[in-house]
Amino acid sequence: MRSLTGLPFQRTHWEALKRIPKGKVTTYGDLAAYLGTKAVRAVGTAVGRNPHALEVPFHRVVRSDGRVGSYSGEGGVRGKIALLASEGVQVRRGRVVDFPEKRHRFV
DNA sequence: AACTTGACAGCAG
DNA sequence: GCTGCTGCCAAGT
Numbered sequence: 001m002r003s004l005t006g007l008p009f010q011r012t013h014w015e016a017l018k019r020i021p022k023g024k025v026t027t028y029g030d031l032a033a034y035l036g037t038k039a040v041r042a043v044g045t046a047v048g049r050n051p052h053a054l055e056v057p058f059h060r061v062v063r064s065d066g067r068v069g070s071y072s073g074e075g076g077v078r079g080k081i082a083l084l085a086s087e088g089v090q091v092r093r094g095r096v097v098d099f100p101e102k103r104h105r106f107v
Numbered sequence: 108a109a110c111t112t113g114a115c116a117g118c119a120g
Numbered sequence: 121g122c123t124g125c126t127g128c129c130a131a132g133t
Contacts, residue, residue: 009130028115032129039129040115046130048114063115070114080114 010046014056023088024104027064034106048072059083066099
């Protein structure tokens with residue numbers, strides 16, 4: 001399906017990603033909900049195949065339970081954790097510390 | 108047009 | 121708390 005703006009699903013959520021403030025994170029589920037879809041898996045697929053990992057903060061997307069999930073960029077999950085840490089989001093044993101607090105809500 | 112893949116979520120054991 | 125199975129939807133082949 002075509003998303004809200006008419007752009008391919010794979011692209012629309014990138015715009016939403018840019019709204020996430022530094023030091024905060026969001027989940028694939030929230031992202032999907034914000035876009036008006038239940039395709040959380042499709043979101044994950046789209047994010048994972050994105051070609052603009054340096055333009056959009058894809059590393060700020062984590063799983064609903066607070067785990068970092070995976071990462072296709074440099075260093076894999078490790079690199080993702082490092083990036084989050086540099087923004088003030090601490091990760092312990094693969095989970096975001098104080099996840100409910102760090103979690104950004106789309107409005 | 109059909110089948111397979113996947114940076115997930117939620118529930119059961 | 122952890123491992124495993126099922127359901128979801130879009131993209132790519």
